[in-house]
Amino acid sequence: MTSAPRITVAPNGARLQKSGHPAVPISGDELARTARACLAAGADAIHLHVRDDNGRHSLDPERYREAIGAVERAAPDMAIQITTEAAGRYEVADQLHLIATLKPAAASVAVREMARAPNLAARLYATAMDQNTQVQHILYDRSCVDQLQRWYADGTVCASQRDAILVLGQYAPPRAGDPAELPPLLQAATTADLRITVCAFGAGEQNCLIRAHQLGCALRIGFENNRVAPDGTIWSDNAQAVRALRTALVHQGKGCAA
Structure with missing residues (x-):
C-alpha cells in the first residue's frame, strides 16, 4: 500500500473573495481558524496568501508575520509555506524583498515569474538558501521544467x-x-530529480490528486484552485475538501485515515 500522502491546504489564493465563497479565509484570524480545522481534517501544511485592507493580494512582510503568528498559535503542528505570487501586482524585486525581509520557513516561487528578471531570481534563490527558506518551484508546463533545468546547470538555482x-x-x-496531464509533466520533472507536489484547478481536482498519489506525489488541495466537489456540489469550507480527499484515498486503498 502506498503510504499516506503529505497534504497541503491552499485555502484562499490571490483572487478569491467572500463574494465567490463566504468561507474563504481573508484575515489572519480566519486563516488561523481554517488552519486548525484543516489540521484536524488531515492536512499537514498550509499555503498562505495574505490580503491588504481592500482584500487584494499582498506581499507585505508584516501582514505575513501577523498571519503566520496567528496560524502558529491556532495550529502549532502545521507547517507553514507562504506564496511569492506576483498576481499581476508585483515584480521580482518585490518578491526578493519579501523573502529577504520575512525569512519564512518555506515559500513557493514560480519559475515563470522569476524568468522576468533572472539576475534578481538568482539573488532570491541564494538568499533563500542562506537563510534556510525551503523553496518550492511552481511549474506550470514543460517550458517551466526546462527553464529550471537550465538554471540548475548555470547555478541560478542552488x-x-x-x-x-x-x-x-x-x-x-x-x-x-x-x-492525463500528469504523467508527461511528471516524467519531465523526474529527469530534474525533483520532489513533487501536485495541485489542480477545477472540479477534477480530487481525481487529479488521487492519480498524483498513485504516482508517488505529495498533494495540495483547497479553495485557491477549486471549490467544487466531484459530485458538483460546493465544498462548505476547506476542511471539508481536505477530509473528502483523505476519505477518497482510504476508499481507494491508497492512503491512511487522518
Whole structure:
C-alpha cells in the first residue's frame, strides 16, 4: 500500500473573495481558524496568501508575520509555506524583498515569474538558501521544467533546491486539470530529480490528486484552485475538501485515515 500522502491546504489564493465563497479565509484570524480545522481534517501544511485592507493580494512582510503568528498559535503542528505570487501586482524585486525581509520557513516561487528578471531570481534563490527558506518551484508546463533545468546547470538555482509543485489546468482562461496531464509533466520533472507536489484547478481536482498519489506525489488541495466537489456540489469550507480527499484515498486503498 502506498503510504499516506503529505497534504497541503491552499485555502484562499490571490483572487478569491467572500463574494465567490463566504468561507474563504481573508484575515489572519480566519486563516488561523481554517488552519486548525484543516489540521484536524488531515492536512499537514498550509499555503498562505495574505490580503491588504481592500482584500487584494499582498506581499507585505508584516501582514505575513501577523498571519503566520496567528496560524502558529491556532495550529502549532502545521507547517507553514507562504506564496511569492506576483498576481499581476508585483515584480521580482518585490518578491526578493519579501523573502529577504520575512525569512519564512518555506515559500513557493514560480519559475515563470522569476524568468522576468533572472539576475534578481538568482539573488532570491541564494538568499533563500542562506537563510534556510525551503523553496518550492511552481511549474506550470514543460517550458517551466526546462527553464529550471537550465538554471540548475548555470547555478541560478542552488542544486539542493529540489522541491516543486506541478499545476494541472489553469486559472485564466479557466481550464480544469485532467489526470492525463500528469504523467508527461511528471516524467519531465523526474529527469530534474525533483520532489513533487501536485495541485489542480477545477472540479477534477480530487481525481487529479488521487492519480498524483498513485504516482508517488505529495498533494495540495483547497479553495485557491477549486471549490467544487466531484459530485458538483460546493465544498462548505476547506476542511471539508481536505477530509473528502483523505476519505477518497482510504476508499481507494491508497492512503491512511487522518
